[in-house]
Amino acid sequence: MMMKFKFPKKLFCFELKIGAIITGWFHLLLSLLGGILVLIILFNHELYMHAMDYFITVVDNGTELVVFQDLSQRNILELEMKIVFGIYLFICIVNFVAAAFLIYGAMKDNHLLLVPWLSSEVLGMFIMLCAIFVRCPILIIVIFVRVYIWYCIWTFYRDMRRGKQMTGFPIEPPIAFATGEAPAGKPPSYGDVVTFK
Numbered sequence: 566m567m568m569k570f571k572f573p574k575k576l577f578c579f580e581l582k583i584g585a586i587i588t589g590w591f592h593l594l595l596s597l598l599g600g601i602l603v604l605i606i607l608f609n610h611e612l613y614m615h616a617m618d619y620f621i622t623v624v625d626n627g628t629e630l631v632v633f634q635d636l637s638q639r640n641i642l643e644l645e646m647k648i649v650f651g652i653y654l655f656i657c658i659v660n661f662v663a664a665a666f667l668i669y670g671a672m673k674d675n676h677l678l679l680v681p682w683l684s685s686e687v688l689g690m691f692i693m694l695c696a697i698f699v700r701c702p703i704l705i706i707v708i709f710v711r712v713y714i715w716y717c718i719w720t721f722y723r724d725m726r727r728g729k730q731m732t733g734f735p736i737e738p739p740i741a742f743a744t745g746e747a748p749a750g751k752p753p754s755y756g757d758v759v760t761f762k
Contacts, residue, residue, distance in 0.1 A: 588718065599657045600657035666682060694708060
């Protein structure tokens with residue numbers, strides 16, 4: 566006997582709609598703070614580069630302190646920093662817009678407005694998965710939480726889409742007429758008894 570798969574009815578302790586709105590606000594604020602932080606670093610990159618003059622790199626024999634005395638190495642690092650933070654700023658903007666659509670779509674019961682967040686979250690989880698394999702295995706816990714939240718909001722999207730499809734084709738109950746007359750404004754059909762006055 567095949568077990569019937571059950572879709573989640575709640576996101577943690579919240580209803581799916583409330584959970585979607587809370588998730589949207591959380592991502593909205595997180596993207597806003599991340600974008601502000603990146604802008605501060607980019608517009609004050611000289612201060613950041615002073616702090617980057619001394620940093621720790623991990624090697625096979627332990628840790629060693631690396632000092633940038635060569636100007637070319639410093640310029641290369643600064644360029645890499647700008648590229649990385651520029652990409653991160655773009656991701657913050659995309660997540661901000663997607664989170665705004667998620668909030669508005671959940672409040673207005675518009676399932677199409679949830680698609681940008683669902684798509685951007687898949688991209689975000691993919692980037693985080695790559696970071697896990699590179700250096701941060703502890704992010705696997707965050708991945709599981711994000712997958713659960715994404716699945717709950719996808720279920721909310723699915724329910725709204727099905728609701729729109731079902732309400733688009735209302736079914737009228739049959740009406741019995743004792744007098745044998747068709748209702749006003751409705752053309753007679755085969756089997757109706759038509760009386761002429």
